[in-house]
Amino acid sequence: NQRRLHVIDATCPLVIKVHNEVNRDYTQGYELILIGxxxxxxxxxxxxxxxxxxHLVSSVEDVEKLKVDNTVxxxxxxxxxxxxxxxxDIVGALHxxxxxxxxxHQEDICYATQNRQNAVKELSxxxxxxxxxxSPNSSNSNRLRELGxxxxxxxxxxxxxxDIDPVWLEGAKAVGIAAGASAPEILVTEVVAFLRAAEPFEVEELTVIEEDVEFLLPKELVQIESSKKSMAGVPR
Incomplete structure (x- = not known):
């Protein structure tokens, strides 16, 4: 406030959905488990x-060791x-x-994460x-590598x-490229350009599913844009 900066909450709507579920169930007296x-x-x-x-569980083994106070x-x-x-597997162990x-009511896993995992299975x-x-600290990117x-x-x-080591490509007739949910398109373009320059690869796009999900802009950003438009119409 002192610096008159605008703060915009850009938290993913799917993460907000999880937070809302947690707060609702906690208020209703549930004991909670987070798979993560x-x-x-x-x-x-x-x-x-x-x-x-x-409680936090990361594996089926964690579920087996879990101690809760309220099983109802x-x-x-x-x-x-x-x-x-x-x-x-973990959900099955919990049940x-x-x-x-x-x-x-609906699976919490991000649709983009799930689509990319399905694409890697097809790509493989x-x-x-x-x-x-x-990024090395990106959970969904690491899962894609592990899945491959x-x-x-x-x-x-x-x-x-x-980061590409040419040794990885030795003897490869086809190289698959996948990207984490937050990786910008420019990085994919640069990797494709690198492969085209380094090896005589042809580029073919594999479409497993078309993503057409859209989310509303953060309300703070909408308010800022609305204020700008209002100010633009004010004579100075």
Whole structure:
């Protein structure tokens, strides 16, 4: 306020959905379980929504060791950038151990994360190497690399084209490129340009699903833009 700066809350609407679920269930007296990875910024933020009665599990083994006080009023939410397959196993273990547990009406995992994981599975059938564009601390990017490896394809996580080791491409007839949910398009373009220059690769786009989901702009940004338009019409 002192510096007259505008603060815009650009939290992903899907993460806000999880926060709302947590606050609603906590208010209704539920003991809560979060499926996620310890230390991830999203997990830290979700755990911070309520003061207590919140457990974090990251594996089926964690579920087996979990001690809860209330097996009747128990609910779970998930980190939005998990591996779909990994999450399914943990949810199954929770339902097996706690038959009355309540989950979200719709899956919490981000549609973009799920679509990219499905794309990597399809990509792994067609290529010899997979390059995943994303930051080392990006949960969904790491899951893409792990998924490629699980499909039997050497997979590497890169921040940009500068991280590509030519040794990875030796003997490869086809190279797959995937990107984390937050990786900008310019990084993909640069990696494609690098491969075109370094090897005689032809570029083919693999479309697994068309993404047509749109979200409203943050209300703070809408208010700022509205104020600008109003001021533009005021004579000076």
């Amino acid at each position: 990875h310890a230390g991830h910024p999203e997990v830290i933020g979700t755990l911070g929504q309520v003061p207590d009665k919140f 009023n128990l609910s779970y939410v998930t980190q939005t950038t998990l591996s779909v397959d990994e999450c399914r 097996q151990r706690f038959p009355n547990i309540k989950g979200p 059938r067609l290529v010899d190497v997979i390059l995943v564009i994303g 490896e699980q499909c039997g394809i050497p997979s590497y996580l890169i921040d940009s084209a500068a």
